Amino acid sequence: MADPITPRKSRSSDKRRFSDEQIRRLEAAFASESKLEPRRKAEVARELGLQPRQVAIWFQNKRARWKSKHLEKEYAALAASYGALSDRFESLKREKQSLVDQLKKLKGEGGSDGESESGKNEFEVKNNEGVGVVEEEEEMMMRMVDTTSDWGGLDCDDVVMDQSSCQWWGFWS
Amino acid sequence: MADPITPRKSRSSDKRRFSDEQIRRLEAAFASESKLEPRRKAEVARELGLQPRQVAIWFQNKRARWKSKHLEKEYAALAASYGALSDRFESLKREKQSLVDQLKKLKGEGGSDGESESGKNEFEVKNNEGVGVVEEEEEMMMRMVDTTSDWGGLDCDDVVMDQSSCQWWGFWS
DNA sequence: TATAGAGCAGTAATCACTTAA
DNA sequence: ATTAAGTGATTACTGCTCTAT
Numbered sequence: 001m002a003d004p005i006t007p008r009k010s011r012s013s014d015k016r017r018f019s020d021e022q023i024r025r026l027e028a029a030f031a032s033e034s035k036l037e038p039r040r041k042a043e044v045a046r047e048l049g050l051q052p053r054q055v056a057i058w059f060q061n062k063r064a065r066w067k068s069k070h071l072e073k074e075y076a077a078l079a080a081s082y083g084a085l086s087d088r089f090e091s092l093k094r095e096k097q098s099l100v101d102q103l104k105k106l107k108g109e110g111g112s113d114g115e116s117e118s119g120k121n122e123f124e125v126k127n128n129e130g131v132g133v134v135e136e137e138e139e140m141m142m143r144m145v146d147t148t149s150d151w152g153g154l155d156c157d158d159v160v161m162d163q164s165s166c167q168w169w170g171f172w173s
Numbered sequence: 174m175a176d177p178i179t180p181r182k183s184r185s186s187d188k189r190r191f192s193d194e195q196i197r198r199l200e201a202a203f204a205s206e207s208k209l210e211p212r213r214k215a216e217v218a219r220e221l222g223l224q225p226r227q228v229a230i231w232f233q234n235k236r237a238r239w240k241s242k243h244l245e246k247e248y249a250a251l252a253a254s255y256g257a258l259s260d261r262f263e264s265l266k267r268e269k270q271s272l273v274d275q276l277k278k279l280k281g282e283g284g285s286d287g288e289s290e291s292g293k294n295e296f297e298v299k300n301n302e303g304v305g306v307v308e309e310e311e312e313m314m315m316r317m318v319d320t321t322s323d324w325g326g327l328d329c330d331d332v333v334m335d336q337s338s339c340q341w342w343g344f345w346s
Numbered sequence: 347t348a349t350a351g352a353g354c355a356g357t358a359a360t361c362a363c364t365t366a367a
Numbered sequence: 368a369t370t371a372a373g374t375g376a377t378t379a380c381t382g383c384t385c386t387a388t
Contacts, residue, residue: 017357038372057359060373065356068241070379075248082255089262096265099272106279189360189378208353230379233353238376 018058022048026055030062193229195221199228203235 018026029036029044036044045052085127191199202217209217209232218225288321 035373044251054358056372058357059361061357063373064375071241071244071248075251078248078251078255082251082258085255085258085262089258089265092262092265092269096269099276101271103272103276103279106276155302191378192364213353227378229352231377234376234378238355 018048018050026058026062030059030066034063034066035059044170191221192225195223199231203232203239207236207239210231315327 025044025048029040033040036055041055041059042052045055047053050058131155198221202213207214209228212231214228217223221228223231238281248274277279
């Protein structure tokens with residue numbers, strides 16, 4: 001199997017880690033183009049005193065890192081969107097209830113919607129093709145996979161989500 | 174590729190990778206405990222002929238990998254939930270509109286709601302703390318194609334989501 | 347208060363595999 | 368068909384934070 005002992009112990013000053021200047025320039029190059037045509041690659045390598053191979057690898061790793069980081073942002077953004085939509089949803093529900101009350105008042109009769117809590121009242125709602133057949137208006141499923149998952153459909157949708165509100169990762173932190 | 178500094182070799186003699194058996198057992202250990210108390214660590218290391226350090230590092234990397242993978246799943250699940258909520262939202266909106274129409278009919282005139290291009294009409298809606306947002310109510314389709322990101326730029330047209338506009342994903346897919 | 351140790355994020359580098367010229 | 372470049376998964380290391388001794 002792998003070397004029983006990997007004396008990779010840094011030879012005093014491991015030449016790993018590129019200098020800040022090199023990083024700065026690589027970063028700048030990455031900002032303009034996430035991929036490097038061989039032309040630029042050799043050029044950058046020469047300018048930074050690195051081997052083309054290292055530049056190529058740096059870009060590869062950079063793309064991978066960027067992807068991960070971006071996914072995290074996307075997730076946070078989506079979570080925020082969800083929270084916002086959730087708020088709007090609740091709001092809309094209240095507005096609707098208000099309308100229902102007014103209608104009841106105007107029409108006089110007592111409605112089956114008294115205790116409410118189940119959308120779909122029997123007024124002539126024409127568009128009733130509700131894709132997922134709304135069962136009960138409140139919490140969403142959100143069972144997500146795995147055990148530690150949660151995001152518990154309720155604690156999270158009334159707050160603006162600060163990325164790490166409900167942690168399924170509590171395990172790791 | 175022509176790498177100037179790599180010892181020419183390959184053909185099934187990769188001395189870095191752990192053996193399948195080692196991986197299998199590490200994986201099994203990870204399944205039962207994502208973290209290893211020093212006790213187990215030394216034990217596992219001995220059993221697999223690895224240094225405790227290597228076992229520790231493997232677990233570290235494994236946790237990181239798991240986290241990424243899990244995040245992807247969470248994202249997909251959240252996206253699906255968003256889509257479902259979005260549908261319910263649309264549905265609710267239609268119901269509300271229906272009620273508004275009925276109310277207008279019963280009350281004769283409607284005036285106030287004329288320009289309302291969507292939610293937020295001024296009936297006695299007390300809770301009007303719409304977090305932010307509510308620009309235009311529409312278009313949040315999205316077809317959630319398989320596993321790869323996609324999910325049709327909803328993130329770009331619905332909520333605040335700033336930086337890194339939409340366009341990044343042209344390179345990665 | 348110091349200090350040894352564990353976890354973690356970020357990196358560098360390698361390898362096997364896939365893709366495009 | 369070769370072959371160079373990209374990709375995903377890995378192994379390992381460094382530096383920092385936090386924690387318990």
